[in-house]
Amino acid sequence: MKDFQYAAPTTIQAATSLLTEHGSGARILAGGTDIIVQLREGLREADIVVDIKKIPELRECQYSDESGLCLGAAVTCCEIYEDADLAGRYGALADSTHIIGGWQIQSRASVGGNLCNASPAADTIPALIVLNAEAQVTGPNGQRTIAADAFCTGPGINSLVDGEFVVAIQIPPQSASMGSAYQRFIPRNEMDIAVVGVGSWIELDADGNIANARISLGAVAATPLFAVEASQFLVGKEPSDDNFAEAAELAKQIATPITDMRGTAHYRTHLVGVLVKRTLTTALARAQA
Amino acid sequence: MTTATKKIHVTTTVNGESVEFLCEPRNSLLEVLRDTLGLTGCKEGCNNGNCGACTVIVNKLPVNSCLVFGVEAEGAEIETVEGIADANELHPIQDCFLEGAALQCGICTPGFLVSAKALLEKKPGASEETIRFDLSGNLCRCTGYDKIVRAIQEADKQMSAATVDSTTND
Numbered sequence: 001m002k003d004f005q006y007a008a009p010t011t012i013q014a015a016t017s018l019l020t021e022h023g024s025g026a027r028i029l030a031g032g033t034d035i036i037v038q039l040r041e042g043l044r045e046a047d048i049v050v051d052i053k054k055i056p057e058l059r060e061c062q063y064s065d066e067s068g069l070c071l072g073a074a075v076t077c078c079e080i081y082e083d084a085d086l087a088g089r090y091g092a093l094a095d096s097t098h099i100i101g102g103w104q105i106q107s108r109a110s111v112g113g114n115l116c117n118a119s120p121a122a123d124t125i126p127a128l129i130v131l132n133a134e135a136q137v138t139g140p141n142g143q144r145t146i147a148a149d150a151f152c153t154g155p156g157i158n159s160l161v162d163g164e165f166v167v168a169i170q171i172p173p174q175s176a177s178m179g180s181a182y183q184r185f186i187p188r189n190e191m192d193i194a195v196v197g198v199g200s201w202i203e204l205d206a207d208g209n210i211a212n213a214r215i216s217l218g219a220v221a222a223t224p225l226f227a228v229e230a231s232q233f234l235v236g237k238e239p240s241d242d243n244f245a246e247a248a249e250l251a252k253q254i255a256t257p258i259t260d261m262r263g264t265a266h267y268r269t270h271l272v273g274v275l276v277k278r279t280l281t282t283a284l285a286r287a288q289a
Numbered sequence: 290m291t292t293a294t295k296k297i298h299v300t301t302t303v304n305g306e307s308v309e310f311l312c313e314p315r316n317s318l319l320e321v322l323r324d325t326l327g328l329t330g331c332k333e334g335c336n337n338g339n340c341g342a343c344t345v346i347v348n349k350l351p352v353n354s355c356l357v358f359g360v361e362a363e364g365a366e367i368e369t370v371e372g373i374a375d376a377n378e379l380h381p382i383q384d385c386f387l388e389g390a391a392l393q394c395g396i397c398t399p400g401f402l403v404s405a406k407a408l409l410e411k412k413p414g415a416s417e418e419t420i421r422f423d424l425s426g427n428l429c430r431c432t433g434y435d436k437i438v439r440a441i442q443e444a445d446k447q448m449s450a451a452t453v454d455s456t457t458n459d
Contacts, residue, residue, distance in 0.1 A: 002315070003313065003314075003315055004314055005295075005314060006297065006314030006358065006360050008360075008363075029358070029361075032357065032358065032361075033338055033353075033356050036317070036355075036356050036357075036358065037337045037338060037356070039315070040336070040337070041337070049314060051358075051361065053361075101338065101426060102341065102423075102424075102425045102426020102427070103350075103351055103404065103407075103424075103425075103426050104338070104344055104351045104352050104353045104356075104404070104426040105338060105353070105426060107347075107350035107351060107352050108352050108356065108357070189421075189422070189425070190422060190425035191339070191425045191426060
């Protein structure tokens with residue numbers, strides 16, 4: 001591994017100064033489960049590694065019925081799924097954080113890091129997209145927010161510019177009539193990369209019909225996708241198997257997967273249909289619970 | 290290794306004892322534990338977070354020490370496989386691994402012992418499914434896992450019985 005400096009600033013301001021000063025030579029360290037491997041294998045390089053875990057705001061996790069969830073960018077997967085309130089409210093987020101790697105990875109890996117790593121197969125990103133999450137970003141030119149579905153721009157590439165980093169992920173509040181779920185297909189039960197991952201979110205109206213829905217697909221394009229037409233199709237409809245099947249067909253139409261060792265493009269497209277139906281069914285059950 | 294790297298001074302706690310060391314920022318905690326501190330129980334298997342042979346406990350949670358920088362250990366509490374046995378007495382999990390032949394080549398064993406201890410302390414009475422899921426970050430290429438799972442279930446029984454005994458004696 002190429003040599004680098006290490007810094008662990010304790011304020012957002014100090015981190016911004018370091019990141020601005022070093023530009024593209026700076027790499028951010030949160031849980032390290034991706035960046036350490038990438039540095040070791042020469043996939044990325046760093047002159048300085050900036051450890052953001054000592055900044056208190058990045059480790060906080062706050063929920064209110066008014067503003068929703070403010071998830072510090074370095075909050076770990078374990079901290080999310082072990083929080084019963086949070087896991088109950090944000091089912092898709094709990095589902096995805098519980099299946100990233102094994103326990104050792106979940107102890108360290110953060111949702112902010114999973115988002116910034118921008119893998120097309122990242123498990124938390126479809127969950128963030130269906131939950132309508134926004135990344136709160138700070139940098140040399142001040143603060144801005146980036147919607148989860150616009151955050152990734154290519155495999156391993158995100159929309160942050162030099163000097164910027166994600167401080168928190170903001171997710172709208174959830175009411176009892178909303179439910180969400182994330183599922184992926186892998187050939188074993190755990191510790192693998194998604195062949196396809198799908199997140200779904202449903203809001204029911206007073207009559208039990210679908211007031212709003214969001215569907216997102218992972219590992220079937222260069223970035224995780226928000227399935228706009230499939231989501232909009234469900235609005236105002238009865239949450240029936242037939243309607244879920246129709247939404248699944250619409251979602252399959254935007255999938256442009258590659259064929260690789262994990263599966264063929266044809267197989268992945270088929271899986272999109274299966275997982276859209278399954279995640280909608282689970283999201284519905286959670287919204288009705 | 291290039292020359293003239295500035296080493297960083299780190300103070301941490303390993304198996305209950307205060308420890309100081311110097312390391313380069315790029316050194317993993319695994320390298321520090323094995324090469325600097327001589328704690329060779331944790332093994333380098335894959336060195337990329339898949340196999341779990343390097344598992345140690347940092348601040349009560351199991352982590353892959355190959356995916357932690359040594360400099361991150363500043364102020365942390367670390368437990369390694371060397372700290373599991375009590376003086377000359379093996380921990381029940383270690384006993385059960387021996388009795389149940391839950392190891393063959395042994396490379397994965399320290400990681401399994403550390404993860405299993407963390408699991409049983411957190412979830413006594415864990416189901417077989419929970420044990421298998423929570424230990425999925427530890428790979429074994431010899432045993433086929435069944436003997437490992439059974440050893441952990443047996444250790445769980447012994448640890449629960451010991452807890453009941455000590456409560457009764459109080």
